[in-house]
Amino acid sequence: MTLLSVENLSVGYGDHTAIAELSLTLEPGKVLGLVGESGSGKSTASLAVIDLLPENAARGGTILLDGVPLPVGDEAAMNALRGGTIGMVFQEPMTALNPMMTIGAQVAEAVQLHRRVGRREARALAAAVLERVGLPAAAIPPTRYPHELSGGQRQRVAIAIAIAGGPRLLIADEPTTALDVTLQAQIMQLLRSLVAEGMALLLISHDLALVAENADAIVVMKDGRAVESGPVREVLGAPQHGYTRRLLERMRHVPVRKLLPGTGRGTGAAGGGGAPQTTVSLAEPHLHHPSDGLPPRAGEDVLLEVSSLRRVYPSRNPFSAKGGKIALDDASFVVRRGESVGVVGESGSGKTTLLRAVLALDRPQGGDVRLNGRSITSARGAALRALRRDVQAVFQDPYGSFDPRHRIERVVAEPLVLLDPPVGAAERRRRVEATLEKVGLQAGHADRFPHEFSGGQRQRIAIARALIVEPALVVLDEAVSALDVSVRAGILDLLADLSDRLGLAFLFVSHDLSVMRAITDRLLVMQAGRIVEQGATAEVMAAPQHPYTASLLAATPDLERALSTT
Amino acid sequence: MKGRALLTLGGLLVGLVVLAALVSLVWTPYDVAALDVGQRLLPFSAAHPLGTDQFGRDMVSMLIVGARTSLAVSLLAVGAAMLVGIPIGLAAAARPGPLDEVLMRSGDVVFAFPSLLTAILLAAILGPGASNAVLAIAIFNVPVFARVARGGARGLWSRDFIAAARLAAKGDARISLEHILPNIAALIVVQATIQFSLALIAEAGLSYVGLGVQPPAPSWGRMLSDAQTLAGTAPRLAILPGLAILLAVLGFTLLGDGLRDRLDRRGARA
Numbered sequence: 001m002t003l004l005s006v007e008n009l010s011v012g013y014g015d016h017t018a019i020a021e022l023s024l025t026l027e028p029g030k031v032l033g034l035v036g037e038s039g040s041g042k043s044t045a046s047l048a049v050i051d052l053l054p055e056n057a058a059r060g061g062t063i064l065l066d067g068v069p070l071p072v073g074d075e076a077a078m079n080a081l082r083g084g085t086i087g088m089v090f091q092e093p094m095t096a097l098n099p100m101m102t103i104g105a106q107v108a109e110a111v112q113l114h115r116r117v118g119r120r121e122a123r124a125l126a127a128a129v130l131e132r133v134g135l136p137a138a139a140i141p142p143t144r145y146p147h148e149l150s151g152g153q154r155q156r157v158a159i160a161i162a163i164a165g166g167p168r169l170l171i172a173d174e175p176t177t178a179l180d181v182t183l184q185a186q187i188m189q190l191l192r193s194l195v196a197e198g199m200a201l202l203l204i205s206h207d208l209a210l211v212a213e214n215a216d217a218i219v220v221m222k223d224g225r226a227v228e229s230g231p232v233r234e235v236l237g238a239p240q241h242g243y244t245r246r247l248l249e250r251m252r253h254v255p256v257r258k259l260l261p262g263t264g265r266g267t268g269a270a271g272g273g274g275a276p277q278t279t280v281s282l283a284e285p286h287l288h289h290p291s292d293g294l295p296p297r298a299g300e301d302v303l304l305e306v307s308s309l310r311r312v313y314p315s316r317n318p319f320s321a322k323g324g325k326i327a328l329d330d331a332s333f334v335v336r337r338g339e340s341v342g343v344v345g346e347s348g349s350g351k352t353t354l355l356r357a358v359l360a361l362d363r364p365q366g367g368d369v370r371l372n373g374r375s376i377t378s379a380r381g382a383a384l385r386a387l388r389r390d391v392q393a394v395f396q397d398p399y400g401s402f403d404p405r406h407r408i409e410r411v412v413a414e415p416l417v418l419l420d421p422p423v424g425a426a427e428r429r430r431r432v433e434a435t436l437e438k439v440g441l442q443a444g445h446a447d448r449f450p451h452e453f454s455g456g457q458r459q460r461i462a463i464a465r466a467l468i469v470e471p472a473l474v475v476l477d478e479a480v481s482a483l484d485v486s487v488r489a490g491i492l493d494l495l496a497d498l499s500d501r502l503g504l505a506f507l508f509v510s511h512d513l514s515v516m517r518a519i520t521d522r523l524l525v526m527q528a529g530r531i532v533e534q535g536a537t538a539e540v541m542a543a544p545q546h547p548y549t550a551s552l553l554a555a556t557p558d559l560e561r562a563l564s565t566t
Numbered sequence: 567m568k569g570r571a572l573l574t575l576g577g578l579l580v581g582l583v584v585l586a587a588l589v590s591l592v593w594t595p596y597d598v599a600a601l602d603v604g605q606r607l608l609p610f611s612a613a614h615p616l617g618t619d620q621f622g623r624d625m626v627s628m629l630i631v632g633a634r635t636s637l638a639v640s641l642l643a644v645g646a647a648m649l650v651g652i653p654i655g656l657a658a659a660a661r662p663g664p665l666d667e668v669l670m671r672s673g674d675v676v677f678a679f680p681s682l683l684t685a686i687l688l689a690a691i692l693g694p695g696a697s698n699a700v701l702a703i704a705i706f707n708v709p710v711f712a713r714v715a716r717g718g719a720r721g722l723w724s725r726d727f728i729a730a731a732r733l734a735a736k737g738d739a740r741i742s743l744e745h746i747l748p749n750i751a752a753l754i755v756v757q758a759t760i761q762f763s764l765a766l767i768a769e770a771g772l773s774y775v776g777l778g779v780q781p782p783a784p785s786w787g788r789m790l791s792d793a794q795t796l797a798g799t800a801p802r803l804a805i806l807p808g809l810a811i812l813l814a815v816l817g818f819t820l821l822g823d824g825l826r827d828r829l830d831r832r833g834a835r836a
Contacts, residue, residue, distance in 0.1 A: 361732055385735040393733055401726035405748050411727075415734040465730060 001066075003028050003200045004049065004169055008061035011044050011053060011224075018044045019224040022061070026217075028168060031192075031201040033215030033232065035208055037247075037484035038455075041224035042204045046171045049202070050086055051078045065169070084114045087162035091174040093154035097146040103130065103157045104142020107164050114165035126164065133160045133190055151347075152183035156190065163194060170194065173204045180346035180511060185555035188214050206484065208251055209514075209557035212236050220244050237563050246486065251559065253489040254518045255496030257340075303372065303472055303505050304335040304358065304391075310366035311353050311529075327353040328364065329529040335473065340499060340506040342516040342537060344552065345526030351509045354526070355477055358507065359393055360384060371473070389418045392466035396478035398458035402450040408461060409446040412436065415469045435464045440494060456487030463494065467502075475507045480515055492519050513556045517541055525549045573824025579817025583810075587634040596624035598631050599782055607800055619789075619803055620796055629810050632786040635696075635779050636814065640765035642700045644758055647707030652754065654708070655715025656746060659723055660738040670716065673709030681706040682771055689777035699778045703768045707761050714757045718750035752829040759822035763815045770811050786811050 004026040011019040019041045026032045036042045047053050049063055051072050063070040065085065071077035082088070090096045098106060107126035111117065117125065127137050133156040146154055155175060162170060172191065176184035192214060195201050205211050211218055212232055219229040220243065228241040239245045311328040327350045335341045345351045356362035358369055360376045369376045376387045392415060395401040402411045412432045416423055423431065433443035439460040450458065459479060466474050476495075480488045496519065498504050508520055516523055516537060523540045525533040525548065533546040544550040596614075605622035608614055616625035654673075658666040685702035692698040719742070722728060731741050772778040773787025781788070786807040793803035 359729075359733060361729060388733060388735050391733075393730070395726035395729060397726055401730060403727045403731075403745050403749065414731060414736075417734050417736065462730075 001028070002026070002064075003066060004202070005064040005067075006045075006049065006061070007064070009045065009048055009063065010060040011041070011048055012058045013054075013056060017224055018057070019048070022219075022221075022224070022226050024219050024226070024229065026169070026200045026202060028200050029195060029198045030217065031195055031203055031215040033211030033218040034202060034204045034221060035206065035211050035218060036221035037206060037486065039223075040221040042221050043173055044224075045221070046088075046173050046202065046204050049171060050082055050088055083110060083162070083165040083167065085167055085169060087165065087167035087170045089155070089158050089162045089170065089172040089175045091177050093151060093158045093178065094146065096158050097154060097161075099146055102143050102145055103135075103140075103149070103160075104144075106157065107142070107160045110161045110164035126160075129160045129164050130157070133157070133163070134186070135160070150183075151179055152186060155179060155183075155187055159187070159190065163199075167199065169200045169202065171202045171204070174206070175203075176210070177205070177207075181513075181555040181557075182346065182551060184210070184557075207557060208236065208247065208485075209559040209562065212559050212562035213557045220247070233563060236559065248559075250486045250489040251514075253492065255493045257496045257500060301336045302334050303337045303339075304507070305370040305373075306334070306354075306358065306367070307332045307370075308367035309354065309357055309364050309369065311350075311357065311362070311364045326529050328357070331367070331526075331529070331531050333524055333531060333534060335505050335507055337472065338499065338503045338505055339522065340508060340520045342508045342510065342520030342523045343526060344510060344513060344516055344523065346511060346552075348528075349526040350529040351526050352477065353529075355393075355475055355507070355509050359391060359475055360387070385418055385420075388415075389469050390471050391473045391475065392469065392471040393475040393477065394459065394462045394466050394479045396481060398455045398462065398482055401462050402458070404450055406450075407446065408432075408436070408448055408450065411450065412446070412461060412465045412468055414465060418469055431468055432464075435468045436461075438467065438498075439464045440490075454487075455483055456490060459483060459487075459491050460494065463491075463498075467498070467504075470502070471504070473505045473507060475509070477509050478511070479508075481510060481512060488515075495519060513541070513553065525552070569824060569827050572820050573828065576817050576820025576822075576824055579813050580821050583633050583637065583814045583817060586630040587637045590627075590630040590634045594624075594627040594631060596627045598623050598627045598784055607796075616806060617800075617802060620792070620800075623784075625803075625806055628784045628789060629786070629806060632784045632789060632807065632810065633814070635773075635783060635785045636766055636769050636787075636811075639696060639699055639703070639769045639778070640762050643703035643765050643769075644707055644762050646700065646704040647761070648711050648754070648758060650704075651708040651711025652715045652747075655712040655717075656719055656742040658712065658716045659719030659746070660742055662720075666716075669712065673712050676706065676709045679706075682768055685768060685772060686775060686777060689772055694777040694780060696779045696783075699769060699772045702772070703765050706768075707765065710761055711754065711757065714753060715750060718753045719746045722746050722749055752825075756822055756826040756829060759818055759825060763818035763822065766811065766815050766818065 002025050006022060006024045009019055009022040010017070022041075022045055024032065034042045034045060044053070048059060049070075051070060053059065059072070063072070065081070070081070097103070104123060104126050107129055108119070108122040111122045111125045111129070115125070123142070127142055130140070130142055131137065135153060135156050140149070140153060146157065149157065159175075170191070175191070176187050179187065188210070191201055203211060203215055215232050217230065218232045218235050219226045220235065220241070221227070222243050227243045228235055228239065235244060236248065239248060309328050309331040312324050312326050314324045331350070331354055333341070343351045343354060353362065357364045357377070360369070360379070364377060367377075371387050371390055374383070374387060376384070376391070379387055409429065409432050412435060413428050416428055416431065429446070432446050436443055436445055441457065441460055441464065450461070453461065462479070480491050483491065492515070495506065499506060506519070508516065510516060520537045523535065523537040524531050525540065525546065527548045533540060533544065533549045540549060541553065544553055600623075602622035605618050606620055608618040610617050614624050614626070616629070618624055619628060654669050658669040685706065688702040688705070689698050692701070722745070728741060728745060731745055736744070769778055770787035770790070773785040774791045776788070776791070778787055779785045789807035790804055793800070793807070797804050
């Protein structure tokens with residue numbers, strides 16, 4: 001018996017078509033994955049099912065629930081269904097919860113909306129639901145407020161609210177995108193156990209691997225249309241439509257990288273006697289500043305050396321006996337010229353603190369960061385300026401990393417103030433244009449504003465800004481995490497190409513192991529401020545030595561694993 | 567659209583007051599310094615559209631010259647407060663910690679005093695006059711701008727483009743001027759408009775108690791005060807300057823609210 005049946009659904013806003021001719025069905029006790037990139041209409045589809053579309057939306061087609069048309073537009077009838085028959089879980093658990101209400105009260109409220117029970121009974125039922133989602137009262141009292149919980153616990157509360165009315169259909173819109181992989185695995189396990197009890201789950205996600213691991217059937221959406229649908233294994237195992245094939249290709253995409261002497265990609269061997277990468281020629285040789293006029297030191301190919309780095313954030317309460325939060329504890333590693341090193345870890349593992357120390361945006365309390373043998377930690381003034389020429393960064397958020405009021409020329413040219421002597425306006429313009437072309441953009445883009453570009457283009461602009469002073473090391477902070485897979489593949493190719501052509505070294509910080517596999521030579525695994533494992537990426541991934549690395553790998557959705565197991 | 571209509575109304579009222587003040591610089595229907603007791607307390611007429619006051623001065627001329635006084639005092643006071651307050655706010659945002667605490671808590675101390683009463687006290691100590699009125703009003707606007715600037719700047723300091731600027735070895739002062747200030751300009755303009763309307767009231771209040779601009783320069787606040795004794799015989803002498811104050815304050819308030827709505831919407835889209 002079909003629970004949800006969507007026939008020829010279309011949603012439009014004025015001239016813009018958000019969804020066209022979308023049809024799907026969902027049985028009780030099954031999981032349907034709705035995948036697509038941003039703007040594909042997958043979230044709009046979920047809002048249509050629960051009739052929460054904006055008022056200016058024009059809709060067509062029918063949605064049947066248990067064979068009965070959805071009472072679209074009838075608020076009273078819809079409200080009886082929302083929460084009662086259809087539950088919904090959103091991406092961001094912090095904004096989905098009321099910060100002024102205890103979690104017990106929020107769940108009890110949801111219970112009372114659908115069952116005629118008294119306050120006391122509602123609280124008791126709420127406690128039972130919270131226990132069901134893995135928040136037993138003994139460990140997490142229902143009197144807690146959302147801000148007292150972790151992200152994963154908050155998402156559990158959101159799920160508790162969604163299932164409090166005993167829905168038969170749960171819509172989850174990117175329910176784990178804001179969470180770390182180990183929490184993602186736990187939340188998906190919880191959702192699967194609810195499905196095992198007979199609930200149907202409509203899982204909306206951009207992550208093909210996640211859907212492959214958790215869904216029975218899949219609908220692939222592009223530009224508001226379902227391009228392909230069917231059982232997960234058939235669709236992802238033998239995709240018929242070109243778009244699905246392209247999506248899978250891009251997702252599995254590993255950029256081709258030339259072997260750099262001395263870096264031994266895939267082996268992680270230290271390898272001596274590498275050609276000095278500073279001599280790797282550029283299109284404009286005169287652009288290149290000699291980064292090391294200093295006497296050679298031991299281990300010449302070592303570019304960045306981080307030793308025993310320690311950073312403790314002081315406790316907020318000055319009277320507290322606790323010593324504060326240890327963000328970095330005895331972190332040591334090296335990055336060689338032309339090498340690509342990855343740092344993985346979950347939120348709070350200290351990877352951002354590490355990155356800020358390497359960029360000299362923050363001062364550690366102990367240890368040292370040396371670039372080209374010179375300490376960046378203790379450098380000040382002119383010495384620090386000189387070091388900054390050799391290390392630049394690309395940040396995570398392609399929307400927040402540019403001054404919205406500056407044109408691209410000014411944005412990209414910003415690090416040029418580091419050059420000595422300073423460059424003139426004409427030279428500045430020339431360099432901006434050359435660098436934009438180097439990252440696959442056009443010279444004419446220099447006159448535009450950041451908001452005129454897509455997320456992928458913005459990341460290219462951010463890379464151009466990092467490259468304009470021709471650094472030896474570029475630090476990338478989750479630089480592809482916010483991008484769709486098809487865009488991501490392009491950026492990874494660009495980075496690999498730049499590393500080959502310019503002999504750039506990368507320090508890649510991310511929570512995403514699949515990105516690490518594609519782009520890094522060596523991998524550092526961080527947990528609670530410590531580097532618990534480091535080694536060649538392929539080796540670490542194939543045979544993790546530390547239990548934490550193993551648990552990270554196990555929790556990361558893996559498309560091949562999902563398609564091969566039965 | 568309702569918000570747009572209010573913004574337009576605010577703009578029109580402000581434009582009217584500014585225009586009157588500007589016109590008064592080069593031309594007034596009658597000379598406001600010339601007393602003509604023979605013409606005193608004339609009712610509305612073709613020669614004197616709003617009549618004359620107890621000294622025979624033309625009310626239209628008095629009001630437009632009064633607009634000049636009010637605007638000049640408010641403009642100087644708000645301008646001076648911005649010049650001092652915004653750098654304080656930017657500095658506090660750039661250096662969280664002791665400097666931030668000292669600057670912002672000092673602002674709280676100023677906020678702790680009832681502003682108009684203390685302004686009157688200040689003007690009384692320093693002596694009446696336009697420049698002391700400006701000073702007294704400005705002091706209470708400094709922490710307002712410091713707070714607004716700091717609040718806007720603090721949010722920006724955590725953004726990635728500021729980190730990028732720091733990687734270009736730009737110092738706190740340069741980042742504040744190049745990146746922070748242009749991005750909080752809209753916020754400050756809105757606040758300035760609202761503070762301007764409050765400054766108009768403060769100026770009128772100081773003039774009313776005789777601590778503002780001194781005679782013979784006309785001022786709405788003193789016109790109001792002078793009209794008190796004649797409220798029974800010629801109520802228009804009090805009503806007209808009161809109405810002028812009301813419309814000017816309303817104009818600036820509507821303009822500020824309207825600008826805030828429009829700029830907020832733009833901010834949400836960016």
